[in-house]
Amino acid sequence: QSAQFKSTLKVKNDSQKKKVAIIGGGLSGLACAKYLSDAGHEPTVYEARDVLGGKVSAWQDEDGDWIETGLHIFFGAYPNVMNMFAELGIHDRLQWKIHQMIFAMQELPGEFTTFDFIPGIPAPFNFGLAILMNQKMLTLGEKIQTAPPLLPMLIEGQSFIDAQDELSVTQFMRKYGMPERINEEVFIAMAKALDFIDPDKLSMTVVLTAMNRFLNESNGLQMAFLDGNQSDRLCKPMTDHIEKNGGKVLVNSPIKEIVTNEDGSVKHLLLRSGEEIVADEYVSAMPVDIVKRMTPKRWQNMPYFRQLDELEGIPVINLHMWFDKKLKAVDHLCFSRSPLLSVYADMSVTCKEYEDPDKSMLELVFAPCSPLAGGNVNWIGKSDEEIIDATMGELARLFPTEIANDPEWPATSEQGPAGTAKLLKYAVVKVPRSVYAAIPGRNKYRPSQTTPIPNFSMCGCFTSQKFLGSMEGATLAGKLAAEVVANRALGNPDKPVKEIQQHIIDASASYEAR
Ligand code: FAD
Known part of the structure; x- marks a missing residue:
């Protein structure tokens, strides 16, 4: 291939x-x-x-704003996509971001922690070092306990990866004695980003495949946004x-x-x-x-x-939320590590075409969306207003000084508490059957x-x-x-x-x- x-x-x-x-x-x-x-x-x-x-379809609303079916990230380890972009002469349309992964801190609202990939360090050592250097997510003991079960993936390759398909991520962790906390710290975020699904539902092969592809190349995990x-x-x-x-x-x-x-x-x-x-x-x-x-x-x-x-396809919801002011956001993809959301980005910062110096437009992936994907709420069947209100609750944790989660002021109301960002408009794109459910x-x-x-x-x-x-x-x-x-x-x-x-x-x- x-x-x-x-x-x-x-x-x-x-x-x-x-x-x-x-x-x-x-x-x-x-x-x-x-x-x-x-x-x-x-x-x-x-x-x-x-x-x-x-x-990957997109269309314009009545104001001319683009609505996308999904927030899409390109990775360095996408050889066929990169090749095709080069053949089409559009490789300059990829806006590469700093080689880093950014995670919201679960216990500390508004704070983030990163895996930083040092230039010049070859794969997979750059990933190992990025994890070792991060002091906030896992203890040294947990890091040491996590590595051995994953090593066969690098040594044995595809045959080991394929053999794990019958196990969920959670079953694999228990079988190999991985610390439970790695689930909350890393695997939930990873599973929701890879397949919009929780780790107790996701096949371990998916996580290992992603790791294997991403870790075999020094820039495999580097991310790019399309410029429009x-x-x-x-x-x-x-x-x-x-x-x-x-x-x-x-x-x-x-x-x-x-x-x-x-x-x-x-x-x-x-x-x-x-x-x-x-x-x-x-x-x-x-x-x-x-x-x-x-x-x-x-x-x-x-x-x-x-x-x-x-x-069968797994449900997922893609949200666009336009705010009246600039949120404290970074020029990158963020792993929200919140119960209802997967990854998100402020597109007014990350994407050239959507650039806006005064206002933010968050694009967010809402997952899991149904009991098939995890959780017990069938979000895909809920109204747009219910989905946006629930999302505002999660955003209040990610942007505690700018977004209020105040039941007195539902997200969709005309005004909010003084000083907070006001939601100008939103778009909810429901995809009841997206990529196949990799259970x-x-x-x-x-x-x-x-x-x-x-x-x-x-x-x-x-x-x-x-x-x-x-x-x-x-x-x-x-x-x-x-x-x-x-x-x-x-x-x-x-x-x-x-x-x-x-x-x-x-x-x-x-x-x-x-
Ligand atoms: P589709 O895109 O589903 O294309 C199938 C096409 O067939 C559709 O256009 C449909 O209208 C058409 N069709 C169906 N029936 C008929 C018919 N009877 N006659 C004619 N046409 C028909 N991937 C990544 O790599 N990175 C990401 O960050 C990422 N994020 C995502 C976020 C979201 C919210 C979603 C939903 C997906 C994301 N993906 C991501 C996955 C990626 O978008 C898909 O894997 C990929 O686009 C699927 O392409 P496809 O051509 O296989 O299928």
Whole structure:
């Protein structure tokens, strides 16, 4: 799984050129189209909504302010994303922040502590040193107790990481005698940032995968913000690139049905408008929950598609809150370490396009949002006002001198106590099913980009690739699906379909026998 699309996969003559219909204009579908167009094929992306980007989509409200589906951070250890940005000539759109991780202090409102990565110290020692130098989060004894269970991840690598998928983070900690406090100090924040889920629900493989990818490169954990809204600054250059190479990207084009031939191959796609789309190859770049709904009847009992029942999207909420004054915020991502929030940033400081010298705009990830993700409140079903009021309570701890948590003055009221920042407006974006819920035991059900259908491939960040459900994972999956199509076009043998669990094969066989 290299970061470079193989140049040997380019078409050599017109007869090898394929018309490819890609369902879904998120990062994965767009990446797939980009690499197919680079290889000389003719992809068309069909996006259901009026905006591209899926989970990285953004749109403007009536005041012209951008609303984003998610607060997105890019990491140094995102080789496929970095490569794609360089190929698109937009690498200067990443605003790299100082190599540091910032955590709110749980017991000390308004105070923060950091892991500082010293330039020039190679990975993974820079991470070890960053943890050792931090005096506020863990005692030396706790630090020493934490390291040994994590060492096999660095020494044995992927086989150790994969073997931990059946355990939650909490179960792993107990099994290896890690101090309980590391959970409150680090793992809750990490789990909520990685998958919007609590550590007793999250597979340990996710934490180990992240650590392994981030710790193998000296700048792996360095973070960058895009310099503006994801629509213009990321999706647009991808679209321009695809179209310049002869491909097409269409919005407002929902696919209603995948229509099959007698032999099970795809005959055509049916748009909701009634139009039929015929192509040589078809790629699904839809999220897993929608793929399950759209699977044609003929395919439903095939083990490859049956395994998708084991995957489902996790809910998350992304908030934007505009204040009438500048809050004491830093030019970085902060781990809130509060019960309802995950990470947040003052976008008026961190992102060039949203810069404002007088007012703050906080973008915050609200998690966990439902009992599936942890906690016992189904926040995803609550009203925007309830969510904002609860968030104000948490913000009062992060900004104790500027934000009041006063029941007399609900966040949404016209004025607040004197001297405090007033909430001018807010936007609540609910994503009821975002990235797949990485609860224990899920990795084995993530499907390969090659499917058993001869003219149909699949991408999306939930498909099998060595990164998590992330922008890097979506980009890599799109590239891998493009490789499947490009290989086939050249007459090369298909990469095999990933092994499917025996109990899924057995269930499929017993259904068939009925
Ligand atoms: P999607 O983005 O879901 O794209 C699927 C597309 O298919 C959508 O555009 C959808 O409209 C379209 N579609 C669905 N059905 C049809 C149909 N029938 N016809 C046509 N089109 C259809 N990742 C990071 O790396 N770093 C982060 O900091 C980060 N933060 C996040 C914060 C939030 C709040 C969220 C929600 C996600 C975050 N992620 C982050 C994850 C990242 O956004 C996703 O992993 C990635 O964008 C998924 O891309 P995708 O193309 O696989 O899926």
